[in-house]
Amino acid sequence: MKIISLKGQIEVITGLHIGGGDDTMKIGGIDNPVIKDINTNKPYIPGSSLKGKMRSLLEWHLGLVGVGDGNPFNSSLLKDVKFKIDEDRKKAKILLKLFGDKEGKYGITRASFGDCKLSKESENMELSEAKFENVINRQKGTAEHPRQTERVPAGVKFDYDIRIKVLDEDNEKELKDLIKTGLNLIENDYLGGNGSRGYGRVKFSNKQEWKEIQL
Numbered sequence: 001m002k003i004i005s006l007k008g009q010i011e012v013i014t015g016l017h018i019g020g021g022d023d024t025m026k027i028g029g030i031d032n033p034v035i036k037d038i039n040t041n042k043p044y045i046p047g048s049s050l051k052g053k054m055r056s057l058l059e060w061h062l063g064l065v066g067v068g069d070g071n072p073f074n075s076s077l078l079k080d081v082k083f084k085i086d087e088d089r090k091k092a093k094i095l096l097k098l099f100g101d102k103e104g105k106y107g108i109t110r111a112s113f114g115d116c117k118l119s120k121e122s123e124n125m126e127l128s129e130a131k132f133e134n135v136i137n138r139q140k141g142t143a144e145h146p147r148q149t150e151r152v153p154a155g156v157k158f159d160y161d162i163r164i165k166v167l168d169e170d171n172e173k174e175l176k177d178l179i180k181t182g183l184n185l186i187e188n189d190y191l192g193g194n195g196s197r198g199y200g201r202v203k204f205s206n207k208q209e210w211k212e213i214q215l
Contacts, residue, residue: 001057002166003213008206009119010045010158010191011088013153015129016200018049018192031151033130037117043127043152045191047113050160053191054182056098061185062091074152075105084151093173110165110175142166150179151199160204164214166173183207 018035034043055072059065065071067080075096083089087094093106100109118127130148162179166172182203 001168002171003215004164004176004210005167005213006027006162006163006164006206006208008160008204009114010160011203012152012156012158013201013203014198015131015153015154015194016155017149017151017194018043018045022088032147033189034150034152040107042118042123044158045116045158045160047115047194050116050162050163050186051099051113053110053186053189054179055095057185058099058178058182058188062095063088064092064095072102075101075103082122094171094178096173097170098175098178107167108165110167110170111179112163112165114161114163116160119159120160122156122158125156126153127156149194164210176208178196180207 016034017032019032025097035046036043048173059068059073063082064077067077067082073092073095075093077083078089078092083092097106098109098111102157102179129151133147133149164172164175164179186204187201189195190202191202194200
C-alpha cells in the first residue's frame with residue numbers, strides 16, 4: 001500500500017456558509033453563524049463537508065441516486081438491473097472503494113479529507129460578512145422575518161489536503177480521476193448551504209498534482 005496526497009487551495013468566489021451550530025441566543029447578533037476553529041475563532045471548511053458534497057454529486061453524476069432510495073450508495077445495490085452493464089458497474093465500484101461501503105465488501109475506505117484551514121495569505125483579510133435574508137409575502141409583496149446569515153466573503157482561501165490509500169489491487173489512475181471529477185462537479189455546483197441563492201461558489205487550485213507520502 002502507498003498513500004498519495006493532493007494539496008491545493010479552495011478560493012471562495014461567492015459568500016460561503018457552512019453552519020457552526022451556535023445555540024446561544026444573542027440580541028442583535030448573527031442568527032446563522034459559520035463554523036469556526038474553537039482555538040483561533042477563524043472559519044474553516046470541515047473535511048466531512050467537502051467529502052459529503054463530493055460523494056453526493058458523484059453519485060448523481062454516475063447515475064447511482066435512483067437506486068438508493070435517498071441513502072448513500074452501497075454494494076448491496078449493485079444487484080439492481082442497471083448494473084448489468086459492465087461500465088456502469090465498474091464506475092460504481094470505484095466510488096465505493098474511494099468513499100467507503102457500509103457492506104464492507106471493498107475493504108478500507110481509500111479517500112480521506114482533512115479539515116481545510118484558512119490559508120496564510122488570507123489571515124489578514126476580513127473573514128466574515130453578515131447577509132440579511134427574508135421571506136417575501138406573496139400577497140403584500142413585502143419582506144418578512146428578517147434574519148442574518150454569516151458568510152465567509154469572496155476572495156478568502158482555504159488549504160485542502162485529500163489523501164488516497166492505494167492498495168496493490170487498485171487502479172491508481174481511476175481513483176485520481178474520480179477525485180478530479182468530484183472537484184470539477186463542486187466547482188460547477190456549490191459548497192455549503194444556500195447554494196440556490198448564490199452562496200458557496202468555489203474554485204480549486206491544483207486538481208491533479210498528486211505526491212506520494214513517504215512512510
